[in-house]
Amino acid sequence: MTPVVHVEDLRAVAGRKTLVDGVSFALSAGRVVALVGASGSGKTTTGLALLGEHAPGVAVTGTVAVTGRVAFVPQQPSAALNPVRRLRGVFREIAALHPGDPDELIATALRRARVPVELLRRYPHELSGGQQQRVVLAQALVGDPAVLVADEPTTGQDPITRAEVVDELASVVAQGVALVLLTHDLDVVRAIADEVVVLRGGRVVEAGATADVLDRPREAYTAALVAAQPRVAVPDERPPGVPRLETRAVTARHRAATVLRDVDVRVGAGECLAVVGRSGSGKTTLARCLAGLHAGFTGDVLLDGRPLPRSLRRRSRAELAAVQYVFQDARASFDPNRTVLDQVARTAVRLGGVADGRDAALAELAAVGLDEATATRRPAGLSGGELQRAALVRALLARPDVLVCDEITSGLDTLTQASLLDQLAALTCAVVLISHDLAVVARLADHVAVLHRGRVVEHGPARDVLDSPTHPVTTGLLGRSPRGHSMEGTEEKRT
Incomplete structure (x- = not known):
């Protein structure tokens, strides 16, 4: 078949740094190629070139030759949606930019992306994460378009919503x-991709059919990517410690919606509490309540038995340092x-009590693979991965009692x-x-709380929750078929 995408010897250079070096691949209509690799490998730069x-x-x-129009699905759908406008407008x-009847163009796009037409009456914040992703696809x-570039669409x-998004893309x-x-999720690659291109440092280190590359990798780097993919393994149980942070009857609202x-949860010093649930279940709202970012x-x-002020603005400097949030x-x-260094160093000085914030920041950033340059x-x-490591270092330099x-x-x-999980585990x-x-969760958690529609529906030691789940949401998140339960209606709107 004649390729609709032909990339040959693509190079991208920023100053003295080579971002992409000699990348080549071709793609035909109705086929899927996955670009995979570690953070900073050149995936996004290659996608932007298309x-x-x-x-x-x-x-x-x-050479970047594309037959037909190219459309883009961004990594963060919420960032691509206008928060103050209803979707219909x-x-x-968008339809006015293309030839044809606008109503027909919209109806066709909604049908292809499996988006109910009634969602057009809503604002983005009234959609769940899965609904937002489908709207952006529509x-x-x-x-x-002839070609779709999807940057980390899952x-x-x-897992339930991820499977739905994969099905819609297929x-x-x-x-x-x-x-x-463009993805790091090798399960998604196995589910949908025909071919894989593995990038490292901007170069193609391996390419071929998905099964050949992922099941029989020739290169050590590809094998390492596959081996590092986490799998659910039931953790050992540890006795609970004295609560360091706990909530009592927390009920939160967004405008008129509860x-x-x-919600009652607790976590002790040196312990990890995992809060899990579907998109829109209330996980992030709970996290923001803990950190003082949602006062409603x-x-x-x-914290240690003493109530924290609900609002971040009313917390003392010591209380701000005690509970740190990584977004x-x-x-x-x-x-x-x-610069990233200036921002990380500022936290070390203001909240960590460090005299020389720059040196402290450089030392901790170097420990996670981020050099001074x-x-x-x-x-x-x-890259996104580099910024995530910097954000974690910034929070830890406050010397927190609790890290959210x-x-x-x-x-x-x-x-x-895998590197980040090792750091969290320590x-x-x-x-x-x-x-x-x-x-x-299985890698880190001592205890697990499962949220569904704003309520804790399952809570206990990680071993019990992951090995013997009792609620259909938990079984669905584990990728198991609920016994005697229906998952219908578990997709929430985000309010």
Whole structure:
């Protein structure tokens, strides 16, 4: 078949740094190629080249030939949706850019992405994460593109929603669209990709049919990526310690909607509590309540038995340092106009009591593989994985009693994720881990709380919850078929 995408000897250089070096591949209509590799391997730079784009200051050479229109599905769908506009108006503006009847273009795109038309009445915040991802896919399909570039389309999605997104992408491919998939999720690659291109340091180290590359890798680097993929393994049980942080009857609201209902959880020093659940279940709202970022709740958050002020603004400097938050979207948590080193060092001085914040920051950043040349760049000059490691260092330099981690392993390649999990496992502070990935939970958690529609529906030692789940949401997250239960209606809207 004639390729609709032909990339030959693609090179991208930023100053003295080579981002992509001699990448070549071809893709036919109705086929899927997955670009995989560690953070900073060149996946996103290659994907942008297919769109005719590149980051500021990057010089791109080589051949990139695409037959037909290219559409893009971003990693963070919420960042691509206008928070103050209903979806219908945005769809009509997109349709106006393409020839044809706008209503027909929108209806066709919604049907292909399996988006109910009634969602067009909503604002983005009224959608679950899975619904947002499908809406962004539908927007990309307006105008019938020949090629779709999807950048980590399953990042941050629970296993149930991830399977739905994969199914929707497969349906689009079956309609003749060529898909270039940029991802770290090797399970998704196995499920949908025809071919795999493995990148390291901007170079292709291995390429071929998916089964050949992932099941019989020729290169040690590919084998390491596969081996580092976490799997659910039931952890050993540890006796609970004295609570360091706990909630009592926390009930939280977003405007008129109640999103948490009477939540009681606790975690001791040196322990890890994992809070899991589907998109829209209330996980992030609970995390924000703990950190003082969401003051609209009743009940109590206690640190060592003493209630913490609900609002971040009312917490003392010691209380701010005691509970630190690491965000899922690390890039959004950094000031784009200041260097990463300056921002990490500032936390060391203001909250960690360190006299020389720069030296302390450089030492800790080097320990996670970020040298001075990398740290002195602005956030735009770092990959997502590099920024996530910097965000973790920034929080730990405050010397917290409690570290709240909100989906911080989503979007990371398997090698970077494994390194980050090793670092989290070695911490002596209490850790509250917000996650949809039960393989990560099994690696770290002592206790697990499962949220569904704002309520704790299952709570106990990680061994009990993961080995003998009792609620259909938990079994669904584990990828098992619930016995005697229906999963219908577990997809929440985000409120």
